[in-house]
Amino acid sequence: MQxxxxxxxxxxxxxxxxxxxxxxxxxxxMVIFVQCAAVLLAIxxxxxxxxxxxxxxxxxxxxxxxxxxxxSRWRIVLLSxxxxxxxxxxxxxxxxxxGSAMVLRKGLFVDKQARQLPIDDPYAKQYAPLxxxxxxxxxxxxxxxxxxxxxxAVDLFRxxxxxxxxxxxxxxxxxxxxxxxxxxxxRLAMACCAADALPYGFLVSTTQTHDPDTWVTVTGTMxxxxxxxxxxxxxxxxxxxxxxxxxxxxxxQTNDRMDAWDGxxx
Amino acid sequence: MMxxxxxxxFVVVVTxxxxxLIVLMIHPDVVRTAPFMRRSDVQLFSTMWMGIVLEALPFVxxxxxxxxxxxxxxxxxxxxxxxxxxxxxxxVCGALLGVVVPVCECGMVPVVRHMMMKGVPxxxxxxxxLAGPIVNPVVFSASSLALQQSxxxxxxxxxxxxxxxVIVGLVIGALFRTDVWKPMSSAMHPLPTSKRLxxxxxxxxxxxxxxxxxVLVVIGSAITALMQTTVPRESLAAVxxxxxxxxxxxxxxxxxxxxxxxxxxxxxxxxxPVFAPAAVLAxxxxxxxxxxxxxxxxxSAFRVRFAVALVLLVTGVTLLCMIGISFVRIE
Numbered sequence: 001m002q003x004x005x006x007x008x009x010x011x012x013x014x015x016x017x018x019x020x021x022x023x024x025x026x027x028x029x030m031v032i033f034v035q036c037a038a039v040l041l042a043i044x045x046x047x048x049x050x051x052x053x054x055x056x057x058x059x060x061x062x063x064x065x066x067x068x069x070x071x072s073r074w075r076i077v078l079l080s081x082x083x084x085x086x087x088x089x090x091x092x093x094x095x096x097x098x099g100s101a102m103v104l105r106k107g108l109f110v111d112k113q114a115r116q117l118p119i120d121d122p123y124a125k126q127y128a129p130l131x132x133x134x135x136x137x138x139x140x141x142x143x144x145x146x147x148x149x150x151x152x153a154v155d156l157f158r159x160x161x162x163x164x165x166x167x168x169x170x171x172x173x174x175x176x177x178x179x180x181x182x183x184x185x186x187r188l189a190m191a192c193c194a195a196d197a198l199p200y201g202f203l204v205s206t207t208q209t210h211d212p213d214t215w216v217t218v219t220g221t222m223x224x225x226x227x228x229x230x231x232x233x234x235x236x237x238x239x240x241x242x243x244x245x246x247x248x249x250x251x252x253q254t255n256d257r258m259d260a261w262d263g264x265x266x
Numbered sequence: 267m268m269x270x271x272x273x274x275x276f277v278v279v280v281t282x283x284x285x286x287l288i289v290l291m292i293h294p295d296v297v298r299t300a301p302f303m304r305r306s307d308v309q310l311f312s313t314m315w316m317g318i319v320l321e322a323l324p325f326v327x328x329x330x331x332x333x334x335x336x337x338x339x340x341x342x343x344x345x346x347x348x349x350x351x352x353x354x355x356x357x358v359c360g361a362l363l364g365v366v367v368p369v370c371e372c373g374m375v376p377v378v379r380h381m382m383m384k385g386v387p388x389x390x391x392x393x394x395x396l397a398g399p400i401v402n403p404v405v406f407s408a409s410s411l412a413l414q415q416s417x418x419x420x421x422x423x424x425x426x427x428x429x430x431x432v433i434v435g436l437v438i439g440a441l442f443r444t445d446v447w448k449p450m451s452s453a454m455h456p457l458p459t460s461k462r463l464x465x466x467x468x469x470x471x472x473x474x475x476x477x478x479x480x481v482l483v484v485i486g487s488a489i490t491a492l493m494q495t496t497v498p499r500e501s502l503a504a505v506x507x508x509x510x511x512x513x514x515x516x517x518x519x520x521x522x523x524x525x526x527x528x529x530x531x532x533x534x535x536x537x538x539p540v541f542a543p544a545a546v547l548a549x550x551x552x553x554x555x556x557x558x559x560x561x562x563x564x565x566s567a568f569r570v571r572f573a574v575a576l577v578l579l580v581t582g583v584t585l586l587c588m589i590g591i592s593f594v595r596i597e
Contacts, residue, residue, distance in 0.1 A: 005477065013320070025317040037324035040331070044473040051470045079481045086319055086484055089312035092290075092297040098313060101306035105495060126414050191412075192529035194317030195487075195494060 003052070005080045006045035012087045013038040024249055025090075026193045099171045099250030100212035103186050103199040127153040135160060142168040142202075147187045147252045151200045154222065158233035161222040166235055168202055169217040169243055171250055172210045177228075181205055185218050185235075187252045197251065203227060203234035215246030311495045318487035319480075321526060322372040322559070326479050327472075329373020333380040334472035338464050345384045353389055357435040360390030361428050364398035370527055371399035371554050372483065375563040376475055379447050388446055389439025396580065397431035399527045399554040400424065409550070412531035416538055422591070423550045430551065430587055434579045438572075446572040482566055486559035490524040493558075512545040513588045517581070520553030527554035544592035552584045 013034060016022040022031055131153040134140050142150045147170070154161050170185035178184075186201030204218050205225070220237040227234075290297055350356045378395040382388065399405065401424050409420045525533060534541075534549050556577060565573045 003473075006473070009323075022320075025313060026320050030321055033324040034320050037327050040324075040327045044327075044469065044476060047466065047469045048473045051466075079477070082481050083477075083484055086312070086315050086488070088287075090316045092294055093309060093312050096306070096309065098306060098309045101310055105310060190317075191532040192526050193314075193321035195314045195321075195490065195523070196525045196529045196533050198533065 003045040003048040005083050006041045006048070008084065008087060010038050010042050010045070012090065016090070021249075023251060024194070027190045030192055097171065097213035097250065099186065099188060100173045102188055102197060102250065103173045103184070103201070104175070106188075106197065106199050124156045127156055131157040131160070135164070138165075140164060140166040142166065144169075144187075144247070144252050148189050148200045151202055154202070155233045158222070158224050158231070161233060162224055164222045165220070166202075166222055167217065167219045168235070169215070170201060171246075172212050172214050172216055173199075173201065174212055180209065181207060182227075182234075183210055185216065186250075188250045189252050203232060204237050204240070205234050206237040206240055208240055210240065215243040216240050217243055307495050311491050314491040314494055315488055318490060318524065318559075319484055322483045322487065323480070325370050325372040325526075326483060327373075327476055330376045330472045330476045330479060331469075332373070333376040334468040334475065336377070336384065337380045337471070338468035340384065342385050345381075345386060349386055349390060353387075353436065353439060356387055356390040357393045357432050357439065360386075360393035360435060361397040361401070361431040363394050364401040364431075365403070367394075367398065367402065370402070370405070371557070371560050372526070374398055375560065375567050376479060379567045382447055387439065388442055388444075389435045392438045392576065393431040393435030395431075396434055396555045397427050400427035400551065405527045405554075408528045409531040412535045413538065416543075419538070419543065419546060419550070422543070422547055426547060426551050426587055426591070427555075430555070430580070430583050433583050434576070437579055438576060441575060442572055447568050448566070478566070479563065482562045483559055486524065486557075486562040489558050490522065493522045510589055510592070512542055513548045513585065513592065516541070516545040516549040517552045517584065517588075520549045521557050523553065524557035524559045525553070530554070542592060544588045547591060548584065548588040551588075552580070555580050555584070 013022070016025070017035070022034065026034060127149065130149055134150065134153060135157075140150070140154075147168075154166075168185050170187045173184040173186040174182070175184070183204050183206065184201040185204055186199050188197045188199050190197040202218070203225075204220070205223070206218075210216060217240070218235055218237050219239045220235040223234055223236045224231055225234050226232065350359055374395055378391050381391045381394070406420065406424065409423060410417065413419050520530070523530070523533070530550060530553050534546055538546055561573075561577060564576065568576070
């Protein structure tokens with residue numbers, strides 16, 4: 001039974017890898033660990049099966065004390081059911097987009113005080129080189145790889161970005177208290193797994209309406225406005241077009257901040 | 267007679283459930299399009315649940331395997347010889363062991379239980395349990411990267427973790443001398459003698475232990491995912507700069523969040539400029555020592571009295587330390 005559950009986990013991981021949805025649950029740099037875990041689990045399942053088989057034939061492979069060292073069969077069945085539930089949830093998870101709902105839970109402008117920092121604050125300073133690079137460009141095109149850092153840099157140094165032309169793609173998110181002409185182009189980034197994901201995005205002012213979780217490319221000019229009583233950078237949109245080839249996942253697949261760590265420590 | 271009826275009913279029910287499941291697995295879209303599964307909160311819950319389980323899985327297996335191999339191949343006498351006799355020295359060594367053994371919190375409990383079985387004194391093993399997930403090099407480099415703007419916080423994190431681990435280790439060691447872990451039936455068996463059989467047996471043991479630990483991780487992360495789905499982050503973020511209250515709030519936040527100690531610095535980094543350093547440190551030190559997942563594991567591996575004492579002590583000592591720290595100016 002234990003071996004069966006391990007095998008089920010191995011199958012589940014293999015299925016997630018095949019459908020390329022493993023990164024919906026964990027960050028790309030954790031994938032290798034999970035793959036190792038799948039191999040380990042397969043070995044454990046194999047050892048367990050051989051041991052049980054050996055015990056039934058009276059070999060002294062494991063200790064000759066009967067199944068699972070006295071743990072009752074009922075207990076194992078019950079625990080197996082507990083372990084199978086998240087797998088069932090995963091398998092039967094509907095394919096609806098979750099980006100906008102996730103942003104709502106995690107809170108898009110939670111760190112709004114951080115966004116009001118003076119630009120000589122140490123936190124702001126570490127984004128200064130990137131901000132300078134972006135300012136030197138005639139037109140900013142936000143890539144998936146740079147989404148997180150660009151959104152932070154643009155917001156911290158918002159006064160210098162005023163009038164800059166920018167293009168950014170992401171999914172549409174709307175906070176409940178947003179006026180009708182506002183939306184957010186958002187992406188999510190995780191450090192290890194979905195539970196620690198954080199939302200990043202650009203506020204957009206537009207005349208059109210768009211449904212949450214639709215993928216769009218926004219082109220426009222940077223302005224400064226107020227939102228919930230705080231100064232904030234926003235994009236004055238010239239055009240918002242649906243993406244023809246939207247990403248599979250609301251998560252940005254390369255988290256630039258984590259790349260440095262990958263090179264350094266692991 | 268009665269037994270036979272129960273058995274028959276059981277078999278029928280199991281067969282029915284299994285066949286329904288198999289039919290559904292062949293046609294998953296029936297379930298996937300059901301209103302319940304399409305609800306965004308249900309989806310978020312299941313994504314975060316599986317996310318935490320998958321993330322913890324490799325480290326649980328790693329911890330369990332290390333524990334089993336130590337159990338099988340390191341002789342008791344050797345352990346007794348290398349552990350310093352002096353209580354204080356032993357406790358400090360236990361805490362510092364975390365610097366070289368990179369086991370994160372998910373794999374910690376089985377390792378520590380086996381250490382205690384081998385005769386590592388309780389004060390040293392407890393200090394290792396608490397400091398290990400924080401002071402190891404992987405967590406250090408992740409924290410340094412996430413907290414670039416205030417590197418001193420990283421050193422404070424490491425230092426406070428060691429201090430709290432040593433204090434709690436010493437107090438726990440004074441309160442409990444023996445008999446703190448729940449007996450594991452496997453430990454009572456005569457071990458096979460040949461090396462190959464020993465290795466086989468160790469792996470087999472760890473399979474059984476991994477199964478039990480995995481159940482606890484699944485339960486713990488279900489609670490965490492449920493909390494994260496229902497409690498918006500804003501409600502905790504609102505209290506960051508409110509003295510003692512913010513320390514308590516951040517400890518509670520860390521406990522509920524139950525994220526890995528390598529990821530927590532990234533989650534808190536955006537709050538650093540606005541939160542009191544004591545509140546941030548409370549989050550960074552308390553979270554890896556105790557969270558929903560690890561408390562579930564601690565209660566299942568150790569006796570209730572020990573587990574309760576440990577949880578209360580860690581909470582109390584951390585709170586006092588952080589209140590003390592809030593009077594120190596940290597750049």
